[in-house]
Amino acid sequence: MTPARGELMVVETAEAFAEAGARLFADAAAAAQGRFVAGLAGGSTPKSIYRRLAEPPYRTSLRWDAMDLVLGDERFVAHDSPDSNLHMIRGALIDRLDHPVGGLHAVPFEGLTVDRAAAAYEQTLKALYGHQTLRPEQPFFDICFLGMGDDGHTASLLPGQSDLLDERQRWVLPVTKGRPESRVTLTYPVLESSRVVVFVVSGEGKRAMLDAILSGRDTTVPAARLQPQGRLIWLADRAAAGRWAS
Numbered sequence: 001m002t003p004a005r006g007e008l009m010v011v012e013t014a015e016a017f018a019e020a021g022a023r024l025f026a027d028a029a030a031a032a033q034g035r036f037v038a039g040l041a042g043g044s045t046p047k048s049i050y051r052r053l054a055e056p057p058y059r060t061s062l063r064w065d066a067m068d069l070v071l072g073d074e075r076f077v078a079h080d081s082p083d084s085n086l087h088m089i090r091g092a093l094i095d096r097l098d099h100p101v102g103g104l105h106a107v108p109f110e111g112l113t114v115d116r117a118a119a120a121y122e123q124t125l126k127a128l129y130g131h132q133t134l135r136p137e138q139p140f141f142d143i144c145f146l147g148m149g150d151d152g153h154t155a156s157l158l159p160g161q162s163d164l165l166d167e168r169q170r171w172v173l174p175v176t177k178g179r180p181e182s183r184v185t186l187t188y189p190v191l192e193s194s195r196v197v198v199f200v201v202s203g204e205g206k207r208a209m210l211d212a213i214l215s216g217r218d219t220t221v222p223a224a225r226l227q228p229q230g231r232l233i234w235l236a237d238r239a240a241a242g243r244w245a246s
C-alpha cells in the first residue's frame with residue numbers, strides 16, 4: 001500500500017527504529033552544504049534516535065561542531081526541568097558527545113512571559129537563517145524530526161487551535177491552552193521549510209491515527225496538514241504501522 005502522502009519506513013525492532021532515524025540524520029548532514037540545521041522533536045519517541053547518534057559511528061563521523069540544533073517545540077519550563085524537551089535532548093544526545101555542537105538553540109525561559117519567549121525564539125531562528133522571510137531556495141531545515149500524538153498533534157500544533165494552525169507569518173508562537181503547561185511551538189511555515197521532514201511514530205497507541213493519515217481519510221489533524229517543501233518520511237515501528245507494515 002502506498003501512503004496518501006510521503007514515504008513510509010516501517011522497522012521491526014526498537015534498535016532498527018533508532019538506527020533508521022540516526023541514518024536519516026546522518027544522510028541529511030552529509031548532503032548539507034556548509035552548516036547543517038536540524039529540527040529536533042520533543043516527547044519520548046525520538047529519544048532512542050538521539051541516543052543512537054551519540055554512539056559510534058555517528059559520534060565521531062558527524063561534524064557536530066558545524067551543526068545547529070533547533071527545537072520544534074518546547075514546554076515553557078526551566079531548562080533543567082524533567083518536562084523540558086531541551087533537558088531530554090541534552091540527556092539523550094548533547095551530554096554524551098565529546099565535543100559541543102555548533103549551536104544548540106534553546107527556547108529562552110528565565111524572566112520571560114511565554115509570549116516574549118516565543119518572540120525571542122523567532123528572532124533567534126531569523127538570525128540563524130539570515131533573512132526575515134523564508135525563501136523556497138533556502139529551506140530552513142536540512143532535516144526536521146517531528147513526533148505525533150495519538151490525536152494527530154505535532155510539535156505543539158494542537159487540533160482545533162486554528163490560531164496556531166492557520167498562522168502563515170509568524171515562525172514561532174506561544175501556546176497557552178490545551179496543555180497543562182504553556183508551550184512554545186514552531187509554526188507550519190518554518191517546519192515546512194525543510195529538505196526532509198521525518199515523523200517518528202511508535203507504539204500501538206498511534207496506529208489508528210497513523211492509519212487515518214496514511215490512508216488519506218484524515219487530512220485535517222495537524223500532522224496531516226504539514227506540507228514540507230522536501231521529502232516527507234513516516235518512520236514507524238510495526239506496532240504503529242499496523243496494516244501498513246505488510
Ligand SMILES: O=C(O)[C@H](O)[C@@H](O)[C@H](O)[C@H](O)COP(=O)(O)O
Nearest residue numbers: 042043044045147148149154155
Ligand atoms: O513536546 C512534546 O511533547 C512534543 O513536541 C510532542 O509533539 C510530541 O512529539 C508528541 O506528543 C509525541 O510524543 P511521544 O513521542 O512522547 O509519544
